[in-house]
Amino acid sequence: MQLGVYSFGSLARRADGGVVSSAQAMRNLVEAIRLADEVGLEYFGIGEHHTEPMPASAAAVVLAGAATVTKRIRLGSSVTVLSTEDPVRVYQQFATVDALSNGRAEITAGRGSSIESFPLFGFDLHDYDRLYAEKLDLLLTIDRGNPVNWKGTVRTDLVDAVVVPRPDSGHVPIWLGTGGNPQSSLRAGQLGLPISYGIIGGVPAKFAPLADLYRRAAAASEAPATQVRVSVGTPGFVGEQGESARDLWWNEWHHTMSELGRLRGFAPPSRTSYDRDTAPGGALFVGSPDEISDRIIELHSHLGHMRHFLQMDFGTIPQRDFLRSIELLGTEVKPRLEAALGVEPEVVTS
């Protein structure tokens, strides 16, 4: 089992009660990735959000900053909102991160759950499906190698185009990110792409039929075994003591979800629902190293995932607490998982 972290960026609370600037938030992310590498975590993902509380809008640039100060950790997007991106540019950026990190870059393409990027980059939301399907196809075409030939409707055709730099391994791993729509699991399997589930509520074990659907669709399309991989991202936070970790994180979670609820018309989470969601079986992996490793092992028995990564920096959680959680994930949770599940072998994509 690989372990990791993902973030959309956050404005950490300072000792004086204020919060850091969005520029400092970017430097905080590089610091967090560096620590994650030092404590042996295998993955760090940067999301793509365009809001003041979550300002990590340019994942590849943050990852490039981290690439030259880290050694082993894999650096990915979680997710790249592909519908409003230029796949050529996305590939160039992540191939550059791959070069600077000596082959540690990954792309997770997804739809994202917010629509800020549509007006920001001048796209029409009503073209959503067409944009996503065509751009995913183009991204995969580019990864197959130069010269690139592609026809579609969302941009001009590419004829014998050259997209550089090229990754030394030949490929940048491309995952499909999904929040649980069965069609996405089917699509990832049919395309022979590894799949990354973002599970932010409910009962994660109930994703088991989706992972099953994904594997069946991949088998039906004769996808190579190395490509058939499941990863899971959930909210989570690790503290020395379970109770105090849950208390500390509750304010951050409540704040973020209340803001989101205000925008989307749902009620703020109650402490009762939080207590249920942070208990075994729930989607919020908040607790002590023992609790979190037990819960990941339990979920693994349902989903068979090879990577689990946590979004820790909700609200305005202080950087010190964020870093401590990363440290505990590497130094305390990881050895427990390795003892239980063994070390995940490095996969070389072909």
Next chain:
Amino acid sequence: MSHSFTIGIFGAGKVGTALARLGIAAGNSVLVSGSPRHTHTQMLLDVVAPGAVEAGSAEVMVRASDLVIIAVPFAKSDEIDYGLFTGTIVVDAMNYWPAVDGVVADIERAELGNSEFIAMRNPRGRWVKSLNHLGYQELAEAAAEGTRGRLAIGLAGDDGDAKAVVSAWLDDIGFDPVDVGALADGRRLETGGAIFGRSLSRGEFALSLGLVES
């Protein structure tokens, strides 16, 4: 169970397949009409909602069903052939969600509830608004009658007989139905309302909306 329902579901996404599972568990015959853009819908159903059957066509599904449910994203609501719904009991489970779907100018101008707006596509459909106010994960927590903590589901519509059928079916699949009134009253079930997204018992639900339970 006095009657075994045949239900038809538009949409094989999160909500559609969650409802398909509940229908199958309750002994319903479940037909599903997936998006015209998608293939292999039966393979999908066999894994995530075993027992549900992909409908040969939307028309076949509507004809065969006691009630149909629209469980596609609101942004995809134009893909439905509303002409099929004349005389049919139709449950609108969609939510107009500007933060996710973008602003639809026609709705903002009309100042109608989402389901009133959708019902205008075929006024001869027997429209009931329901199942929109809980997420698909909460819907999975349906429970047998008399179970402690059984969840309430609101319904609204202008056709009393249609509502009676939908109520019986909701009870069948594991919810306590609460009639909130006419289709226009269904606005109270929409995003931003007092009960939206909340797992509530029948009593809590009625209290939150200020309804007097008979």
